[in-house]
Amino acid sequence: MKVLVINSGSSSIKYQLLDTETEAVMVNGLVERIGEEVGDLKNKAYPDTDDEAVTKLHQSIPDHTTGMRLAIDLICDPEKGVLKDKSEIDAIGHRVVHGGEAFNQPTLINDEVIAAIEACVPLAPLHNPANLDGIRVAMELFPEAPQVAVFDTAFHQTIPAHAYMYALPYELYEKDRVRRYGFHGTSHKFVAGELAAQIGKPADELNMITVHLGNGGSITAVEKGKSVDTTMGLTPLEGLVMGTRSGDVDPAVHAFLARNKGMSIEEIDTMLNKESGLKGLCGLNDMRDIHAAIEKGDERAEIALGVQTYRNRKYIGAYMAVLGNVDGIVFTAGIGENDDIVRYESVKGLECFGVKIDEAANANRAKEPMKISTDDSTVAVWVIPTNEELAIARETKEVITK
Ligand code: AMP
Numbered sequence: 009m010k011v012l013v014i015n016s017g018s019s020s021i022k023y024q025l026l027d028t029e030t031e032a033v034m035v036n037g038l039v040e041r042i043g044e045e046v047g048d049l050k051n052k053a054y055p056d057t058d059d060e061a062v063t064k065l066h067q068s069i070p071d072h073t074t075g076m077r078l079a080i081d082l083i084c085d086p087e088k089g090v091l092k093d094k095s096e097i098d099a100i101g102h103r104v105v106h107g108g109e110a111f112n113q114p115t116l117i118n119d120e121v122i123a124a125i126e127a128c129v130p131l132a133p134l135h136n137p138a139n140l141d142g143i144r145v146a147m148e149l150f151p152e153a154p155q156v157a158v159f160d161t162a163f164h165q166t167i168p169a170h171a172y173m174y175a176l177p178y179e180l181y182e183k184d185r186v187r188r189y190g191f192h193g194t195s196h197k198f199v200a201g202e203l204a205a206q207i208g209k210p211a212d213e214l215n216m217i218t219v220h221l222g223n224g225g226s227i228t229a230v231e232k233g234k235s236v237d238t239t240m241g242l243t244p245l246e247g248l249v250m251g252t253r254s255g256d257v258d259p260a261v262h263a264f265l266a267r268n269k270g271m272s273i274e275e276i277d278t279m280l281n282k283e284s285g286l287k288g289l290c291g292l293n294d295m296r297d298i299h300a301a302i303e304k305g306d307e308r309a310e311i312a313l314g315v316q317t318y319r320n321r322k323y324i325g326a327y328m329a330v331l332g333n334v335d336g337i338v339f340t341a342g343i344g345e346n347d348d349i350v351r352y353e354s355v356k357g358l359e360c361f362g363v364k365i366d367e368a369a370n371a372n373r374a375k376e377p378m379k380i381s382t383d384d385s386t387v388a389v390w391v392i393p394t395n396e397e398l399a400i401a402r403e404t405k406e407v408i409t410k
Contacts, residue, residue, distance in 0.1 A: 009409075010034070010096055011401040012150075014076075015103040016142025018134060021045055021075050021170065024397040025090065025097070027082060028121065028405045030202050034090045036081050049075065051082040061088040067137045070154035072141045076149055090402040092195045100155045101404030103194070103396070104139045106132035107159030108185060114403040117155040125157065126304055131242070160376065163193030164178065166234040171330075174241075183278050188246070190238035192220045195340065199234075202392045203338040204233070213374055215331040217324055220326060220394065222341030223251040223293070227320065227325035237330055239323055245280060249316040251293035254284035256319070258301040274401040295343050295350065317353035324354060329363050337363065339380075340394040351380065355389065363385030372404060 015022040019042045025035040037051040047069030053061045063082055067076045084091050091097070102117070105116025109126040115121055122143065129136045139157075146155055173181065181187040198217040202293065203218075204211035211233035218228045228238040239255075249255045257280070265271045273280070279288075287293035289312035291299060295305040301309035328334050341349050345371040348370045355363050364385035372378060376392065381389035 009093070009098045009405055011099050011101055011404050012097050012146075013101045013103070013397045013404070014142045014143075014146055015396075016072060016200055018138040019253070021072060021079070021142060023076075023079055024401075026398065026401040030214075030401050030402055031401075033397075035081050037082070039069060039079060042069050042075050047075070049078055049099030051079060051084075053082070053088055055088070055090055056066045063088065066175060070271050071396050072145045073148065076142075076145045077321050080149060095152065097150060097153055099404050100150055100153055100406050101400040102139060102146070102155060102157050103160070104157045105135035105160045105191070106189070106362050107157070107161045107165075108189070109165070111157070111159045111162050112165035114156050114158045116407055117147075117157050117159050121157060127361045131189070150320075154408045156407045158194055158400045158403045159187045160191045160193050163197040164235045166227070167236055167238065171237040171294060186242060188238075188241040190226065190228070190235065191240045192224070192226045192228075194396050194399045194403075195220050195233070195394040196226070196230070196238070198232065199338045199392045199394055199395070200228075200230045201339045202361050203234045203388075203390055204379060206379070206390055206392070207336055207388055209335075214335045217327045217334060217337045219320065219324065219332070219337065219339045219344055219354065220341045221320070221339065221343035221347075224253065225320075225341070227323045227327065227342070229330045231331055237327065247319075249289075249312075249319050252282050252285045252287045254280045254288065260301055286316060289315060297349055297374065299347075299349065313350070313353070315358075317350055320350070321352035321356065322357070325358065325361075328358070334361075336388040336390060338390045340392055345391055345393050348373075351391070363389060 011028055013024045021039040023034055023037045026033055028304040033054060034054045039049045041047040046066060047063040051063045055376050083089055084094055104125055106128045108131055113344050125136055125140055200216050201211050201217050203216055204214050216230040218230055220226050224244055226238055226240045230234050243315045245253050247255050262276050265276050290300050290308040298309045298313055343350050349372055352365060355365060364382040365380055366382045377390055377392045379390050
C-alpha cells in the first residue's frame, strides 16, 4: 500500500510517500514559505535505481493547495516521478497536533471528525488550523483516497485523572477542558513498540520510560504499553527544558512579570515559548552549539546543560516511582539519538534503581537501535531513532484495513 503522510504547518507542508509493504520511503519533501513572496519546495524521490532525484523549486507558492499540487506533480513527474498517476496513492495520513479528549486513536476522516478537530482549535490555535488546511487540500486533490488523522495527543488518552488533572477549579476542566493532554504521542508509542521488539516481549507486558529529546522534548511513563503520565500538559510548554521553551516554571511567574515588568500575557507567552529554555539560559538553543561553547569555557552554556539534564533525570526518577518496576528506558529524537553526554547526565546516579550505562556503548552514534546499558543492568537502556512518518503510515494502514 502507498501512503502519503502529510504534516501541514502554518506556512509549510512536510510530506513523505511510503510503501507500507517494504516500509521504504519513496519520496520525501518539504514546502516552505507558503504565502510569502517567494516559496521553496524540495522534493527527494527514490526511484528504483539507487540514485535519489532531488528537485528544488524557488517560486511563489501562495497557498497550501498550490504547494501540494506542485508536490504531486513532482511525485508523478513523467521522467523523475516515482508514480505514474496520483490515483496510485492508496491513502493519506495526516499528523494532527491536538485531538483533545475526542480522539484516543487514529481516525478515518469525515465531516464529523473535521468538526471535532475544529473544536480543538482553542487548545492548539497555531497547529490545528494548519493541520486542517492540509486535510482540506488533500481531500480536494485526492477525493477517492481514504484520509486518516493521527493525533499527537491520542496515545496519552490513557493517562488517568490523577495524572491529567490540574488542581484548579473543577469548572475549568468541565467547561473549558483545561487539563493535561501530552504531545509527541506518535513518537512515544513508536519507540515504545520498537523497544519492546528489541527486548523481545509484547509492549503490553512491559513498563517503559520513553525520552523524546529534540528541539521540543517530553518524557512518558508507559505502563504495560499504555501511557500513564507524560511531561507536557495543556500545551507543549510544560515539563522539560527545551530549545526555546521553559518547561515547568512556577505559574506565579506570569503575575510577577505582569506586576513588576508590565508585561502583557502575549509577551509572557512569547517569552516562555520562544525566548526561554536553553536559549534563555545561554543564548544557544542547539545542543551541538552548547557543547562547543562549554569546550570554550562558557559557564552559562554549562549551566544550561546542567538545568536541562537535571530536569530530565528528575522526571525519569519520578516515572520510576510512578511505574514501580521499569523494564526499559529509550532515548530518541535529535538530542536523544545523538548526544551521549545528555544521555549519560540524564540517567546518572540511577544505579541504585538498576540503571547501569555502558559508557563505551553510549559513546557510539547509530542510525539503528542500540543498547547502551550493561548486561547486568536490570533496566535495559536503548537509543532508538524515532520515525513519525513511518508511524503515521503504519497507523493509517491499520485504520483503513481494519
Ligand atoms: P529534532 O527536533 O528531533 O529534529 O531535534 C533537533 C535538535 O537535536 C537540535 O536542535 C539539536 O539540539 C539536537 N541535535 C541534532 N544533532 C545533534 C548532535 N549530533 N548532537 C547533539 N545534539 C544534536
